Amino acid sequence: MTLDALEQQIEIANPQHPHCATVLALDTSGSMHGDKIRQVNEGLTAFREDVLTDELARKRVEAAVVTFGSHVDLAHPFSSMEAFAPPAFRADGSTPMGDAILKSIDAIRARKAMYRQSGTDYYRPWIFLITDGEPTDMHPGDKLWDQVVAEVHGGEAAREFCFFGVGVDPANMDILRRICPPERPPVQLRPGRFRAMFEWLSRSQRHISASRVGERLALPPATGPDGWAEITTG
Amino acid sequence: MTSTERLAPPTLGASVAGASHERRGTPCQDAFALERPDGALVIAVADGLGSAPRSELGAAAAVGAAVDAAIDHLDREPERAALEGLVAAREALERVGRCGRIADVACTLMVVVASERVGIAHIGDGAVIGSRDGRFAVLSPPGVSEYVNEVDSLAADDWFDHVRCAVGLDGIDGVAAFTDGLHHATLRKDAGHLTAHDGFFGPLFSFLCDAPDDAEEQLMRLLAGPKISEHSDDDKTLVLALLP
Numbered sequence: 422m423t424l425d426a427l428e429q430q431i432e433i434a435n436p437q438h439p440h441c442a443t444v445l446a447l448d449t450s451g452s453m454h455g456d457k458i459r460q461v462n463e464g465l466t467a468f469r470e471d472v473l474t475d476e477l478a479r480k481r482v483e484a485a486v487v488t489f490g491s492h493v494d495l496a497h498p499f500s501s502m503e504a505f506a507p508p509a510f511r512a513d514g515s516t517p518m519g520d521a522i523l524k525s526i527d528a529i530r531a532r533k534a535m536y537r538q539s540g541t542d543y544y545r546p547w548i549f550l551i552t553d554g555e556p557t558d559m560h561p562g563d564k565l566w567d568q569v570v571a572e573v574h575g576g577e578a579a580r581e582f583c584f585f586g587v588g589v590d591p592a593n594m595d596i597l598r599r600i601c602p603p604e605r606p607p608v609q610l611r612p613g614r615f616r617a618m619f620e621w622l623s624r625s626q627r628h629i630s631a632s633r634v635g636e637r638l639a640l641p642p643a644t645g646p647d648g649w650a651e652i653t654t655g
Numbered sequence: 656m657t658s659t660e661r662l663a664p665p666t667l668g669a670s671v672a673g674a675s676h677e678r679r680g681t682p683c684q685d686a687f688a689l690e691r692p693d694g695a696l697v698i699a700v701a702d703g704l705g706s707a708p709r710s711e712l713g714a715a716a717a718v719g720a721a722v723d724a725a726i727d728h729l730d731r732e733p734e735r736a737a738l739e740g741l742v743a744a745r746e747a748l749e750r751v752g753r754c755g756r757i758a759d760v761a762c763t764l765m766v767v768v769a770s771e772r773v774g775i776a777h778i779g780d781g782a783v784i785g786s787r788d789g790r791f792a793v794l795s796p797p798g799v800s801e802y803v804n805e806v807d808s809l810a811a812d813d814w815f816d817h818v819r820c821a822v823g824l825d826g827i828d829g830v831a832a833f834t835d836g837l838h839h840a841t842l843r844k845d846a847g848h849l850t851a852h853d854g855f856f857g858p859l860f861s862f863l864c865d866a867p868d869d870a871e872e873q874l875m876r877l878l879a880g881p882k883i884s885e886h887s888d889d890d891k892t893l894v895l896a897l898l899p
Contacts, residue, residue: 427858427859427862427873427877428877428880428882430858431840431854431855431858431859431877431882431883432852432854432855433839433840433855433882433883433885433886434839434840434841434842434843434852434854434855435838435839435840435842435843435844435852436839436885436886437839437886438886439803439804477675477888537847540843540844540845540847542803542838543802543803544802544803544804545801545802545805580801580802629804631675631705631888632705632706632804633704633705633706633804633806633835633889639706
């Protein structure tokens with residue numbers, strides 16, 4: 422038998438790529454108005470373009486967008502990067518972060534259920550939350566707060582997803598720190614470094630979608646002299 | 656069947672570097688070893704983890720140590736001999752990793768021993784399948800992990816908790832062992848149930864039974880070829896053997 426004949430004869434059992442899902446939970450409240458929301462919109466476009474340059478990642482990375490401002494909205498359902506075309510977001514309204522986090526977790530769970538049903542392999546999904554304020558729909562100790570914190574901390578601990586919180590000045594970092602999982606405290610965006618943050622996000626997704634790990638995955642550095650993030654302590 | 660074939664049933668194995676490894680200039684981190692001592696068959700296949708900087712050294716050391724130790728224990732049940740192979744491979748990793756850290760040489764490992772029956776010891780992903788009368792079944796599946804990039808390793812502190820042993824059914828006439836770069840080509844998931852894909856293994860075992868002189872080279876070219884590489888840029892190893 423010749424090689425060509427052999428290659429023709431074999432059938433590939435499961436001809437699909439594993440998927441790598443991220444929900445971007447974006448603060449679109451009134452305080453994001455102006456330069457910040459413009460940079461978020463530009464960052465999303467750059468994120469898409471950067472992932473598309475990677476032959477493997479473009480077949481594996483999927484993203485969805487949940488916005489929270491005048492209301493909580495699954496503004497873009499999960500899609501491949503080729504089909505990823507979120508509208509230009511406008512900033513207005515308050516900061517219903519609690520509901521947005523729950524909606525993001527729901528989106529992750531539904532996506533995983535779909536992967537399992539179709540026999541698609543997948544990587545651990547990410548929730549990447551960006552805010553410049555503090556939640557207006559929940560406060561420490563109320564019912565929604567307790568539910569959100571339990572879901573985020575529990576989901577991270579059970580390795581259901583990775584939750585990343587990014588505060589944009591003047592975000593309430595103390596509140597954000599209490600929401601974020603203790604094993605992954607929030608970082609603060611350096612002024613105007615939205616573009617670098619989205620580049621880091623796409624680089625990380627490209628890295629993950631080609632990874633295989635025994636213990637921990639090392640992500641590209643976000644902090645440091647050329648980074649976009651600062652770690653705040655408090 | 657000629658008398659030579661009766662003495663030594665055909666075997667075939669190849670490892671190829673994935674496209675991502677070639678791009679990054681990293682070597683192929685898979686390794687395999689195959690021996691046919693006294694009418695038995697011993698196969699070891701290891702996949703060095705991409706997250707471990709020198710995992711190609713770990714994979715090579717693991718398969719060598721595993722095959723040697725399994726052969727030393729061929730007087731035991733085959734699954735026991737396979738387990739001894741796996742334990743020896745762990746010790747080999749400890750030696751290789753001593754100067755750095757053992758995590759730097761982390762790899763998965765499958766050890767297959769066929770004597771009076773087929774016995775397997777396995778940690779991590781990759782899989783072993785068996786053939787019987789032209790049908791194929793999974794003998795040892797990939798270790799369970801929810802996420803596709805997370806895998807148990809022979810270098811982990813709790814490695815022994817993740818070792819799985821399996822025994823083949825009666826009447827198995829051939830086995831194949833392969834690394835995770837070939838999961839997509841070889842395994843089907845039907846409603847969560849994992850099966851070996853006849854459409855992949857059928858032609859390959861026919862090829863093995865009637866293998867040309869350059870069969871190994873052809874297998875390498877097949878593994879590196881577009882049909883298999885389209886959905887995986889990882890290293891790929893496939894070992895096929897008819898049983899004595």
